[in-house]
Amino acid sequence: MANARQLARQCAVQALYSWQLTDGDPFDIDAAFRIENDMDDVDVDYFRELLCEIPRLCEELDGHIIPLLARPLAEVDPVERAILRLGAYELK
Numbered sequence: 001m002a003n004a005r006q007l008a009r010q011c012a013v014q015a016l017y018s019w020q021l022t023d024g025d026p027f028d029i030d031a032a033f034r035i036e037n038d039m040d041d042v043d044v045d046y047f048r049e050l051l052c053e054i055p056r057l058c059e060e061l062d063g064h065i066i067p068l069l070a071r072p073l074a075e076v077d078p079v080e081r082a083i084l085r086l087g088a089y090e091l092k
Contacts, residue, residue: 012050016082
Protein backbone atom coordinates (compact mmCIF):
# COMPACT_ATOMS: atom_id res chain seq x y z
CA MET A 1 0.00 0.00 0.00
CA ALA A 2 1.27 3.45 -0.89
CA ASN A 3 2.16 5.82 1.90
CA ALA A 4 0.65 9.30 2.24
CA ARG A 5 3.53 11.03 0.47
CA GLN A 6 3.42 8.62 -2.49
CA LEU A 7 -0.30 9.26 -2.78
CA ALA A 8 0.37 13.01 -2.68
CA ARG A 9 2.76 12.61 -5.62
CA GLN A 10 0.22 10.57 -7.60
CA CYS A 11 -2.49 13.15 -6.97
CA ALA A 12 -0.11 16.00 -7.77
CA VAL A 13 0.74 14.49 -11.17
CA GLN A 14 -2.97 14.38 -12.00
CA ALA A 15 -3.52 17.95 -10.78
CA LEU A 16 -0.41 19.23 -12.61
CA TYR A 17 -1.70 17.57 -15.77
CA SER A 18 -4.91 19.54 -15.35
CA TRP A 19 -2.94 22.75 -14.74
CA GLN A 20 -0.92 22.21 -17.91
CA LEU A 21 -4.00 21.64 -20.06
CA THR A 22 -6.13 24.45 -18.63
CA ASP A 23 -3.51 26.95 -17.41
CA GLY A 24 -5.86 27.28 -14.44
CA ASP A 25 -4.97 28.75 -11.09
CA PRO A 26 -3.27 26.07 -8.95
CA PHE A 27 -5.37 27.09 -5.93
CA ASP A 28 -8.60 26.55 -7.89
CA ILE A 29 -7.32 23.21 -9.20
CA ASP A 30 -6.40 22.23 -5.62
CA ALA A 31 -9.89 23.05 -4.34
CA ALA A 32 -11.64 21.22 -7.18
CA PHE A 33 -9.32 18.21 -6.93
CA ARG A 34 -9.94 17.83 -3.19
CA ILE A 35 -13.71 18.00 -3.72
CA GLU A 36 -13.65 15.40 -6.51
CA ASN A 37 -11.18 12.94 -4.93
CA ASP A 38 -10.82 11.03 -1.68
CA MET A 39 -7.84 12.64 0.03
CA ASP A 40 -8.15 10.89 3.42
CA ASP A 41 -4.91 8.92 3.06
CA VAL A 42 -3.00 11.63 1.17
CA ASP A 43 -0.39 13.97 2.64
CA VAL A 44 -2.50 17.00 1.68
CA ASP A 45 0.13 19.52 2.77
CA TYR A 46 2.69 17.96 0.44
CA PHE A 47 0.12 17.73 -2.37
CA ARG A 48 -0.58 21.45 -2.01
CA GLU A 49 3.13 22.25 -1.89
CA LEU A 50 3.74 20.36 -5.13
CA LEU A 51 0.72 21.85 -6.88
CA CYS A 52 1.58 25.42 -5.89
CA GLU A 53 5.38 25.38 -6.09
CA ILE A 54 5.92 23.47 -9.33
CA PRO A 55 3.95 25.98 -11.46
CA ARG A 56 5.69 28.85 -9.67
CA LEU A 57 9.13 27.37 -10.35
CA CYS A 58 8.25 25.93 -13.76
CA GLU A 59 10.83 27.90 -15.77
CA GLU A 60 13.61 27.01 -13.34
CA LEU A 61 12.63 23.33 -13.29
CA ASP A 62 12.34 23.22 -17.08
CA GLY A 63 15.85 24.70 -17.26
CA HIS A 64 17.15 21.59 -15.50
CA ILE A 65 15.08 19.20 -17.62
CA ILE A 66 15.50 20.59 -21.15
CA PRO A 67 19.25 19.87 -21.55
CA LEU A 68 18.60 16.21 -20.75
CA LEU A 69 15.84 15.65 -23.31
CA ALA A 70 16.26 14.20 -26.79
CA ARG A 71 13.33 16.30 -28.07
CA PRO A 72 11.77 19.67 -27.27
CA LEU A 73 9.87 19.82 -23.98
CA ALA A 74 6.71 20.85 -25.85
CA GLU A 75 6.76 17.44 -27.57
CA VAL A 76 6.85 15.54 -24.28
CA ASP A 77 3.47 14.11 -23.26
CA PRO A 78 1.77 16.27 -20.56
CA VAL A 79 1.73 13.39 -18.06
CA GLU A 80 5.45 12.76 -18.60
CA ARG A 81 6.11 16.51 -18.34
CA ALA A 82 4.26 16.62 -15.00
CA ILE A 83 6.32 13.67 -13.72
CA LEU A 84 9.60 15.22 -14.90
CA ARG A 85 8.78 18.55 -13.25
CA LEU A 86 7.79 16.84 -10.02
CA GLY A 87 11.04 14.87 -10.02
CA ALA A 88 13.09 17.98 -10.75
CA TYR A 89 11.30 19.79 -7.92
CA GLU A 90 12.09 17.01 -5.45
CA LEU A 91 15.74 16.91 -6.54
CA LYS A 92 16.35 20.67 -6.32
